[in-house]
Amino acid sequence: MTADLAVIGLGHVGLPLARAACAAGLTTVGYDVSDAVVTGLNGGRSHVGGVADAAVAAMRVAGFHATSDPSAPGLADTVVICVPTGLGAGGTPDLTAVRAAARTVARCLRPGMLVVLESTSYPGTTEEVVRPLLENGSGLRAGADFHLAYSPERIDPGNRRFGLHNTPKVVSGCTPLCVKHAVAFYGRFVRTLVVSRGTREAEMAKLLENTYRYVNIALVDEVALYCDRTGIDIWDVLHCAGTKPFGFAPFRPGAGVGGHCIPVDPRYLAAKAEAEGFSFRMLAAAHEVVSRMPAHVVGRAVGLLDEAGKPPEAASVVLLGVAYKPDVADARESPAEPVARGLRAQGATVRYHDPYVREFTLDGVPLARVESLRDALAGADLAILLQDHSCYDTTTPTRAECILLDTRGKASGPRVTLL
Ligand SMILES: NC(=O)c1ccc[n+]([C@@H]2O[C@H](COP(=O)([O-])OP(=O)(O)OC[C@H]3O[C@@H](n4cnc5c(N)ncnc54)[C@H](O)[C@@H]3O)[C@@H](O)[C@H]2O)c1
Incomplete structure (x- = not known):
């Protein structure tokens, strides 16, 4: 069975993406390494706050199914990678899941496919980490045989006003043709797309957004420490x-x-x-x-x-x-x-x-x-x-x-x- 979309990693980012795609009429399959996630979703149970069981049931009716079969993404026209990017020992970036997901996709990559990375990571991840894994694992070339893009997720759990469809989405690609395919894909369920110059600009934009919050929270924290010491409210x-x-x-x-x-x-x-x-x-x-x-x-x-x-x-x-x-x-x-x-x-x-x-x-x-x-x-x-x-x-x-x-x-x- 073919599909419009395969989502790799059905967590806080991947599941809402799959839901939005299903709602827009895309045939969608989800691949996850966790048996508990796969079994739960196929049984109509959500493990993600903000996605109700009823929403999963509606996805199932629309044809969605989850699987732990690593060949399943090969049946889709577009593959979006939404796996975790946490910190390893010593607080350093841990791209284990991104690398594993890229290897999984590489094994079933077909000419003409669009592969998008949504996981947050440092500038250069798409070109320096994901691209070589996809190319070496498949023998295909990004930009020539398949399309490779980066589009950071901006989901804000608990936000009732802004969701996937009405939050402008940054989209980038390795070549203008990659961008064109990524824009055509997201345009089916996201209202406003913002095309960046390249993948590193999109990766950096995501990090800037969250770093901006971090630095400003630190600023008011330090002002609060000073105010506590000096009796200022x-x-x-x-x-x-x-x-x-x-x-x-x-x-x-x-x-x-x-x-x-x-x-x-x-x-x-x-x-x-x-x-x-x-x-x-x-x-x-x-x-x-x-x-x-x-x-x-x-x-x-x-x-x-x-x-x-x-x-x-x-x-x-x-x-x-x-x-x-x-x-x-x-x-x-x-x-x-x-x-x-x-x-x-x-x-x-x-x-x-x-x-x-x-x-x-x-x-x-x-x-x-x-x-x-x-x-x-x-x-x-x-x-x-x-x-x-x-x-x-x-x-x-x-x-x-x-x-x-x-x-x-x-x-x-x-x-x-x-x-
Ligand atoms: N949660 C948010 O609010 C949010 C917002 C914006 C961006 N992001 C970014 O999106 C990415 C995903 O975050 P999340 O919160 O959805 O993570 P999550 O932990 O909620 O879900 C990740 C899912 O990926 C699965 N997984 C792990 N390795 C896999 C592999 N190799 N193949 C297939 N599935 C695999 C896990 O089993 C899990 O179900 C991260 O890079 C994160 O920084 C998250």
Whole structure:
């Protein structure tokens, strides 16, 4: 059976892409190395927050199926690689999954196919890493026998306003013909396409977008550290500065930067630049500041417990919201982890409440979870609001019998202290 599209890697990026393609009438197959993912999707179950089981069921009706058969991508006209790009030992780029996916595609590559890399990586990945693997593994030439493109994903989990179809998408290719094929493909389900000069510009644009966030969060984090030391109200500062209608983009301080993009992508840029003899001093400084924030939160928490006459080793602390951003179930790289570890190191008993995250492990051991917010607040000496899920509305502190440290600048009340 042939297909319009094969998606390689059916995670937070690949599954929404497959869903959008199915909805646009493209016959779509998904390939994933995880049997659990494949079995779940074929059974109509989603493992990705933001893609409901009903959406998977609709995809199945539209003909979608998932497979762990590595020859399946060879049946498609277009193959899009959406595999993870995390960090390896020492915080360096780990392209293991990208290389493995490229080898899989190479083995079944046919003349005329379009291959697109969507995974985030450093400039040069498409040309220097993926292209040789595809060419050497297939005997075909990019730009001549098959088309090779790079198009970074901009998905924003939990964002109800901007999805794949209405977020402008950057598209690039190894040759003008590669670009033409990539534009024709994405044009079937994305409203606005932005063509970059080359693949390295598109790769760099993605890293700039996320590095911009990282550096600006680090800036307000450092301003918050200074304000804490000098008794200036950082939240009022942010409120005032945020009223400027031009030239200022608001960012908030917090316990750290989580997720698998914002803290990870700048490391890709820094590592690649370093290998080329260029030092990104801004990134190093931002990393240093952001890394201090979990310890700062722990320090503030211990200070509040002291003021309440409760030694940390006798205290029960509950973390409210361990996901890395509001209203999502994803806790990867969440700053809740170093905060929980730091509190434990002080001897505190640590539990968490998060309606989205059913299991949160610390050093491989699940952290105790409290199901109801009422119980969470009733049973603790201190609650730390780490993530402003919409369930933590402004009434949360009034329900708290314990003291509350709010790292998100949302709560107010006699028992509330802001970061
Ligand atoms: N999640 C986001 O919000 C987001 C946004 C923009 C860009 N990105 C980037 O997109 C890429 C994918 O991220 P994600 O969040 O979807 O990852 P994910 O971990 O959610 O999903 C990746 C999937 O790929 C599968 N996989 C791993 N190796 C494979 C292989 N060799 N062949 C086939 N399948 C394989 C895994 O089993 C998993 O199901 C990353 O480069 C990431 O940085 C992610």
